[in-house]
Amino acid sequence: MGLAIVTGGSRGIGAAIAERLAADGHDVVINCASSVDKAEAVAEKCRAHGVNAVPMQWDVSDHAACEKALAEIKEKLGVPYILVNNAGITRDGLMVRMKEEQFDDVIRINLKGAYNMLQLCGAMMMRAKQGRIINISSISGMVGNFGQINYCAAKAGLLGMTKTAAKELGPRGITVNAVAPGFIDTDMTANLSDDLKEGAKKQIALGRFGKPEEIASVVSFLASDNASFITGQTIVADGGMI
Ligand code: NAD
Numbered sequence: 001m002g003l004a005i006v007t008g009g010s011r012g013i014g015a016a017i018a019e020r021l022a023a024d025g026h027d028v029v030i031n032c033a034s035s036v037d038k039a040e041a042v043a044e045k046c047r048a049h050g051v052n053a054v055p056m057q058w059d060v061s062d063h064a065a066c067e068k069a070l071a072e073i074k075e076k077l078g079v080p081y082i083l084v085n086n087a088g089i090t091r092d093g094l095m096v097r098m099k100e101e102q103f104d105d106v107i108r109i110n111l112k113g114a115y116n117m118l119q120l121c122g123a124m125m126m127r128a129k130q131g132r133i134i135n136i137s138s139i140s141g142m143v144g145n146f147g148q149i150n151y152c153a154a155k156a157g158l159l160g161m162t163k164t165a166a167k168e169l170g171p172r173g174i175t176v177n178a179v180a181p182g183f184i185d186t187d188m189t190a191n192l193s194d195d196l197k198e199g200a201k202k203q204i205a206l207g208r209f210g211k212p213e214e215i216a217s218v219v220s221f222l223a224s225d226n227a228s229f230i231t232g233q234t235i236v237a238d239g240g241m242i
Pocket of ligand 1: 014183
């Protein structure tokens with residue numbers, strides 16, 4: 001079993017992924033933007049599975065910070081075998097009213113942040129000639145969504161990056177795939193209006209939002225030997241919405 005890095009792992013889907021990968025027997029670095037206490041609480045749960053789990057704070061949108069964090073990880077824990085690009089934000093608003101910083105912030109964190117980690121970890125994994133990279137995209141990036149032009153652009157961009165990285169890293173035995181969740185019960189969807197939530201549920205074949213663990217299990221599969229011949233793909237986990 002190898003070392004996994006989960007970005008934005010202090011809560012929601014990222015926390016569930018960290019715990020699942022720990023249950024699978026991987027050591028885990030739990031990255032967070034600011035809440036080290038929350039990341040430590042997730043690490044504690046991971047350690048219950050008998051693995052090493054380390055909370056680490058850095059901003060994924062800051063290339064120099066990613067470089068520094070990865071150098072420290074390599075020195076103290078070794079080369080990562082799994083990278084899960086999960087960190088993400090929303091800054092919703094209709095396109096015609098969207099402020100420039102709303103657009104820029106989402107692209108900077110959701111797309112550039114994933115690129116920073118992909119590029120730096122990809123180089124380390126290439127030298128190790130092994131690795132699994134899983135990018136958390138969204139069905140919004142596949143079908144579009146009202147009020148989310150920034151988020152949809154970032155999540156669609158992530159799918160293009162996934163396919164390109166799969167081609168460039170494949171010859172070194174590294175797989176790169178994406179998961180596109182639908183509506184999942186986390187802090188990110190907690191403040192949506194009840195009307196919007198009920199409307200969304202009517203469009204979901206299974207009639208409910210997903211649980212973070214239901215995304216973590218897809219990541220676990222893609223990180224496992226069972227997915228050894230799958231790369232450049234996107235697995236949609238949306239309860240039958242799109
Ligand atoms: P969340 O808001 O609960 O968690 C996001 C995490 O990312 C947080 O831990 C946050 O601290 C971290 N983060 C934000 N900016 C960061 C930065 N600059 N550097 C490092 N970490 C940063 O959201 P979630 O619902 O758990 O979403 C996780 C991922 O899944 C996101 O990429 C999101 O876009 C995607 N997603 C979520 C849903 C959903 O319905 N919840 C659906 C599709 C895709």
